[in-house]
Structure formats: structure tokens, C-alpha cells
Amino acid sequence: GAVVSQHPSRVICKSGTSVKIECRSLDFQATTMFWYRQFPKQSLMLMATSNEGSKATYEQGVEKDKFLINHASLTLSTLTVTSAHPEDSSFYICSARKDSLDTEAFFGQGTRLTVV
């Protein structure tokens, strides 16, 4: 099966700093990647769709200047949480789909962000 890798798996940062999370498709090319956020005991909330070579599409209510997404290659998308605050502490998960859009999405292992 296809593998999606996220890095780091856990990160602790101070309020006001920025944190970058990487999402890589290891054995396939992903023109589209997706970023989700998940609070404890809740569902995954789609934040944005990351398109290779173009601007990301953000879901309603998600601040694009707060959550910077870059998809510079077919195997790498990054999410940068800028000027992090404690309320940004969450579990961030990326996923990638292969060329065909109506196939399963492969998920990374998630990144636990704690802002102190």
C-alpha cells in the first residue's frame, strides 16, 4: 500500500513561534494533499486542500495567514502554524490521494502539536 509520512510526530513550541509540519508521500506522487486538524475525542476537520504548484484551498473559517501551506513538489506538502498560541495545540494529520480522485486517501501518522 501507499505510505504517507509526517514529520515530526510530536512537537512542543513556545507561544508566538512558528512550527512547520511536513507531509511526504513516500512511494507515489500526490498532486493533491489534504490537511486535517483533530481535537481530543472529536472528528477530523478538514483545514485545506494542498495542490502541487498552486495555492492551497482553505475551508471556511480556517485562516490562511495562520496556517501556511506549501506544496512545492509531488511528494511534499508542508503546513506552517505561524505565531502559535495554546489554542492551536491539536493533532494535525495530512492525507494524500493518488491520481484518481475517487480512491482511498492515505493518511500520515499525525503530528501532536503542543503550544506552551
Next chain:
Amino acid sequence: GESVGLHLPTLSVQEGDNSIINCAYSNSASDYFIWYKQESGKGPQFIIDIRSNMDKRQGQRVTVLLNKTVKHLSLQIAATQPGDSAVYFCAENVNQGGKLIFGQGTELSVKP
């Protein structure tokens, strides 16, 4: 819109029993559905999928049923095992850029 903000319902079953997990989806235009299993601290893991032109699909120990009339999905797990304990999510493919929208989720607890 996204299904968030509610705490997960729970389902507790005895080992060896069958489990049925239900999900209501929101978009009548969704054409593809997936069930995922998520263990604590990990990303979702694919279990089984179904397209909108089907009403039933079977895998190993799992069956997914789709009722488009009432926009309802169910996941049936046969002979539930302790290793099945996890949170289960349904996801619908919204045909707008291929994004997946997740349902509320159900926490399955299997008693030995």
C-alpha cells in the same frame, strides 16, 4: 459542512460478538465512502470503501452497507476482537476536488 464539535459516541461489545457502527452522511451528491479505523495517537487506517452505485460490500470480517435514500452508512464487524477497539469514522467523498469529509466517529470498546 464538517461534522465536528461533538464528543464521540461509544459502543461497547463483548469479544466474539458482532458490532454495528452507524454513520449519517450529509451530502446527497457524495459518490464514494470510506470507513477508517483510528487508534489513539495515530492517523486513520483504511478499512473498507464503497461506491454510491453499490449498497453492500464485504471484506474480511467487515461489511459496509449504504442506504442512499436516508444517507446512511453502517459498518459491521464480525466476531469482534480486542484489537478492534478504536475509533471508527466514515468519510464521504465530496465531489469538489476530491476532499474527504469525516463523520462524527464512534469509539468501539471490546471487552475480553
